[in-house]
Amino acid sequence: MTSRGRVFARTILRSISQYRDHNVPAAASAANLIKDEVNLARPRSTGLLSGTSERSVLDKAQGGPVWFYAAAGLMAFSTTTVGSASPHTDAEEKGKDFGKIDNTSSRPRVVFVLGGPGSGKGTQCAKIVDNYGFIHLSAGDLLRAEIKSGSPNGNMIQNMIKDGKIVPSEVTVKLLLKAMNEATTDKFLIDGFPRNEENRLAFEKVTGLEPEFILYFDCPLTEMEKRLLGRNEGRVDDNIDTIRKRFKVFIESSLPVIDHYDKLGKTRKVNATKTREEVFKTIEPLFKPFLEKSSCDGLNQTIMQYSSGSAVRD
Numbered sequence: 001m002t003s004r005g006r007v008f009a010r011t012i013l014r015s016i017s018q019y020r021d022h023n024v025p026a027a028a029s030a031a032n033l034i035k036d037e038v039n040l041a042r043p044r045s046t047g048l049l050s051g052t053s054e055r056s057v058l059d060k061a062q063g064g065p066v067w068f069y070a071a072a073g074l075m076a077f078s079t080t081t082v083g084s085a086s087p088h089t090d091a092e093e094k095g096k097d098f099g100k101i102d103n104t105s106s107r108p109r110v111v112f113v114l115g116g117p118g119s120g121k122g123t124q125c126a127k128i129v130d131n132y133g134f135i136h137l138s139a140g141d142l143l144r145a146e147i148k149s150g151s152p153n154g155n156m157i158q159n160m161i162k163d164g165k166i167v168p169s170e171v172t173v174k175l176l177l178k179a180m181n182e183a184t185t186d187k188f189l190i191d192g193f194p195r196n197e198e199n200r201l202a203f204e205k206v207t208g209l210e211p212e213f214i215l216y217f218d219c220p221l222t223e224m225e226k227r228l229l230g231r232n233e234g235r236v237d238d239n240i241d242t243i244r245k246r247f248k249v250f251i252e253s254s255l256p257v258i259d260h261y262d263k264l265g266k267t268r269k270v271n272a273t274k275t276r277e278e279v280f281k282t283i284e285p286l287f288k289p290f291l292e293k294s295s296c297d298g299l300n301q302t303i304m305q306y307s308s309g310s311a312v313r314d
């Protein structure tokens with residue numbers, strides 16, 4: 001990050017603050033998130049040219065430090081196309097046609113794993129991690145860890161989870177960013193997030209990242225209820241009252257997110273009622289392309305661009 005870049009980022013932060021003064025709520029929450037992220041990302045961004053291990057994974061978003069682009073509001077979303085553009089694409093039907101993953105890019109690659117509570121997201125994520133080198137970030141697990149850590153937000157998060165409500169985006173996005181920044185790989189399975197349109201917009205604004213695709217586990221409520229009641233993990237929300245509230249929230253708030261990505265041709269719908277093994281077989285073709293070519297070439301190219309100054313956007 002050059003000093004001109006820093007000056008530019010500060011200017012943009014100022015203009016976001018001015019928007020906030022004019023009561024633009026999205027700009028206001030973005031500005032808060034961005035300020036936090038500046039603090040998170042800044043110490044690492046000094047190592048831009050000193051090798052991949054020292055570069056924050058998120059520094060690579062859009063070929064530059066994420067907080068810089070977030071501050072600049074230059075969210076030119078990824079042009080990566082994954083699979084067919086037709087909506088409501090069933091994974092079974094599409095088979096190998098999922099293959100258009102941009103493995104020459106060095107930016108972090110994100111897959112959102114969505115579906116109702118108990119549809120089997122966590123179960124399948126574990127299998128994908130074992131076989132395809134992704135990092136699994138469960139937003140619910142991150143929130144539960146935050147409660148355990150004794151964070152000042154702990155009580156609020158606990159109450160929201162008990163009541164089946166969606167925790168404010170500021171909290172969840174910050175936890176996700178921190179986990180992404182600490183990760184040693186750039187392939188992320190983000191499980192159980194975004195849960196509503198506000199979550200989605202907050203993540204997009206702050207990271208500038210668009211998911212490669214959305215894995216949507218389609219499962220009837222009766223099956224999900226049965227699975228949740230048998231989960232036996234001692235969770236405060238796996239009781240019939242909270243389960244019913246979670247279903248309502250899923251239908252009212254989360255389905256519109258799945259629909260949004262559907263319209264962009266990014267939703268990969270999977271029949272989640274099959275056995276664990278059958279579901280995994282169905283989704284595997286979606287992940288094979290990620291193994292086909294290392295992203296090192298793209299990464300090296302990005303580092304060279306930084307060396308020559310051509311990737312600096314001020």
Ligand SMILES: Nc1ncnc2c1ncn2[C@@H]1O[C@H](COP(=O)(O)OP(=O)(O)O)[C@@H](O)[C@H]1O
Nearest residue numbers: 117118119120121122123227230231274275276
């Ligand atoms: N395909 C499946 N068939 C039957 N039970 C399943 C299947 N997938 C997951 N389960 C079980 O259902 C429960 C909920 O699964 P989980 O992966 O935790 O769902 P989610 O992460 O979507 O809430 C767990 O007890 C899990 O072992």
Ligand SMILES: O=c1ccn([C@@H]2O[C@H](COP(=O)(O)OP(=O)(O)O)[C@@H](O)[C@H]2O)c(=O)[nH]1
Nearest residue numbers: 117118139140160161164165166167192193
């Ligand atoms: O992005 C998220 C993810 C989870 N939660 C909260 O955490 C609970 C449990 O979510 P998780 O994904 O762990 O459980 P699932 O819905 O898959 O059973 C949800 O009901 C919400 O209260 C949230 O607020 N935002």
